[in-house]
Amino acid sequence: MQRYFAPLRAYVQGxxxxxxxxxxxxxxxxFASRLDRADYLLQWRDSGLPLRxxxxxxxxxHLHERSRAERRQARRAxxxxxxxxxxxxxxxxxxxxxxxxxxxxxxxxxxEAAVRDTVEALGQAGRAAAxxxxxxxxxxxxxxxxxxxxxxxSAKELKAQxxxxxxxxxxxxxxVLQQDGVAAEGIEAETDRLVAMLLG
Numbered sequence: 476m477q478r479y480f481a482p483l484r485a486y487v488q489g490x491x492x493x494x495x496x497x498x499x500x501x502x503x504x505x506f507a508s509r510l511d512r513a514d515y516l517l518q519w520r521d522s523g524l525p526l527r528x529x530x531x532x533x534x535x536x537h538l539h540e541r542s543r544a545e546r547r548q549a550r551r552a553x554x555x556x557x558x559x560x561x562x563x564x565x566x567x568x569x570x571x572x573x574x575x576x577x578x579x580x581x582x583x584x585x586x587e588a589a590v591r592d593t594v595e596a597l598g599q600a601g602r603a604a605a606x607x608x609x610x611x612x613x614x615x616x617x618x619x620x621x622x623x624x625x626x627x628x629s630a631k632e633l634k635a636q637x638x639x640x641x642x643x644x645x646x647x648x649x650x651v652l653q654q655d656g657v658a659a660e661g662i663e664a665e666t667d668r669l670v671a672m673l674l675g
Contacts, residue, residue, distance in 0.1 A: 476506055478588060478651075479530050482580040486531060489576035492538045495545065505537040525656045527581050531574070582669040585655075589647030596643065604628075605636035612637055 480502060487498040495501060509515045519529040597606045608626070611617045612633070619630040626633070648666050657665050 476510065478584050479527060479581075480506075481584055482527060482577045483530060483534050485580035486534065486573045486577035487538075488573075490570040490573035492542075492573075495538060495541055501538065501541070502534065504541070505534045508537055509533050519656070523658075525652075527577075527655055529656075531577060579672060582672045585648055585651045585669055586644075588651050589644050592647045592650070593640065593643045597640070602636075602639070605640050608633045608636040609640035 483502045483505070484498040487493055487501050492501070515533075519526055522529055524532070594606055597603055604626075608622060608628075611622055611625075612619065617625070619633050622628075622633050623630045628636075645666060648669065649662050652662050652665050652669075653659075
């Protein structure tokens with residue numbers, strides 16, 4: 476669930492639900508309430524939804540439940556805390572901006588996982604230099620000619636190394652999406668969407 480924690484927090488922080496409490500506490504409360512049930516993830520498998528959507532829907536249901544409980548409490552406690560009922564009532568329904576914030580945080584988590592796996596796999600394959608070429612070219616913005624002077628490799632070799640890393644990263648992203656439950660026929664489109672979201 477570590478991969479889903481930050482995206483779910485981003486969802487809460489981008490929505491009217493943030494008035495119910497600290498986003499980390501709300502997400503932890505959701506995890507505790509749902510993951511304690513043995514059948515919760517089995518139900519996800521049968522749902523046909525990607526896990527991140529299943530969890531977002533579950534979080535939304537959890538927030539509704541919590542909101543109802545706090546409204547009941549607010550009605551009983553209103554003389555002691557007159558603002559409680561108003562704060563609870565201001566919690567938004569499903570919010571498209573919050574969903575976009577979650578999607579962006581999810582994309583970042585997917586890419587971080589793919590990068591971590593790719594760096595490790597390249598190191599194990601004795602191709603750490605390919606990662607360095609990729610990082611220097613794409614992250615640091617070093618042109619292939621300058622990188623060739625820096626490393627002693629030819630620009631053609633460096634381009635081949637960078638292409639290798641791009642393929643491995645894409646495969647890593649696709650593996651994470653498969654683990655999330657994205658249908659095989661949707662993996663390529665979802666990978667393209669995540670990359671576009673991060674570059675856009």
